[in-house]
Amino acid sequence: MSSMILFAAEAAKTCTPCVKCCPPHAIVALVVALGVGYLIGFLVGRRKVVKGASKKPQQPQQKKQQPQPRREPRPETSRPPIPAGSVELYVGNLSYDMTEAQLRQTFEAFGKVDSVRVVTNRYNNKSKGFAFVVMPNRAEAEKAIAEMNDKDVMGRPMRVNEAQNTNKAEA
Numbered sequence: 001m002s003s004m005i006l007f008a009a010e011a012a013k014t015c016t017p018c019v020k021c022c023p024p025h026a027i028v029a030l031v032v033a034l035g036v037g038y039l040i041g042f043l044v045g046r047r048k049v050v051k052g053a054s055k056k057p058q059q060p061q062q063k064k065q066q067p068q069p070r071r072e073p074r075p076e077t078s079r080p081p082i083p084a085g086s087v088e089l090y091v092g093n094l095s096y097d098m099t100e101a102q103l104r105q106t107f108e109a110f111g112k113v114d115s116v117r118v119v120t121n122r123y124n125n126k127s128k129g130f131a132f133v134v135m136p137n138r139a140e141a142e143k144a145i146a147e148m149n150d151k152d153v154m155g156r157p158m159r160v161n162e163a164q165n166t167n168k169a170e171a
Contacts, residue, residue, distance in 0.1 A: 081168060082166050088166045089145065089163060090130065090159075093157060106148070110141075
């Protein structure tokens with residue numbers, strides 16, 4: 001902008017006699033001076049941009065999608081089949097602090113317990129709040145279901161029922 005003003009001032013000095021006597025000439029000289037100054041400023045500024053393009057901070061480009069590391073397939077944890085005649089119980093709404101040993105002790109009050117499995121998150125090994133208990137005797141399992149369903153254990157009412165979709169062994 002300052003270069004345009006200087007250019008207009010120089011143009012006004014060269015045409016001083018004409019500007020004093022003829023106001024339209026002064027207006028035309030001013031418009032031409034501003035137009036030429038603007039054009040020169042634009043071209044100079046454009047050259048700087050083109051010349052310094054590598055120095056100009058670039059806009060962030062879209063990141064190339066790096067290939068995701070391949071996840072190893074989940075290990076096939078084939079649960080052993082439930083022995084024939086045994087009953088697998090689903091125990092839900094467990095306290096997250098409940099351990100397999102504590103759960104085993106709770107259910108052993110009703111009879112023999114073959115196995116206890118508290119389901120955990122595979123990344124941080126914390127309980128997901130449910131478990132499976134295998135009891136070999138159906139009568140004891142049904143008694144455990146009747147007694148433990150909706151019973152408050154460690155501040156939470158447990159849900160106990162027979163597990164569905166179990167892998168039963170052929171007898």
